[in-house]
Amino acid sequence: MAGTKPMNSYFVPGYGISRTVIQNEIRYHCGPDAIVRPYTHQGRDGFLVTTSGPPLTKEQIADLRESSRDFEEKQAATSGFVNQPVQVGNRGRRSVS
Structure with missing residues (x-):
């Protein structure tokens, strides 16, 4: 297609970044054409970003980490199960004969 920019893909380490x-x-x-998906590169979990636009800057990655921390804190506050035991059922041990 005429005028179509080439797509570039690059890895972003996932540490501290929420998929959502x-x-x-x-x-x-x-x-607007950027897409992201979970990806593992050289044993590290993260994201594969594909876009014809500019790559993420260090500042933008820092912003994503900060937004992720805020998102996770809000999720934890609404779930009510942060660092609390969760009852999953009372199954007795079976003896093996």
Whole structure:
């Protein structure tokens, strides 16, 4: 197609970045055609970003981490199960004969 920019893919380490947050914000940072998916590169979990726009800057990655921390804190506050035991059932031990 005439005028179509080439797509570039690159790895973003996932440490501290919520999948929900990066998927919701990637188009804001990298353009309307940007997509992101979970990816493992050299044993490290993260995300594969594909876009014809500019790559994420260090500052944008820091913003994603901060947004992710806020998102996770809100999720934890609404779930009510942060660092609390969760009853999963009372199954007695079976003896093996």
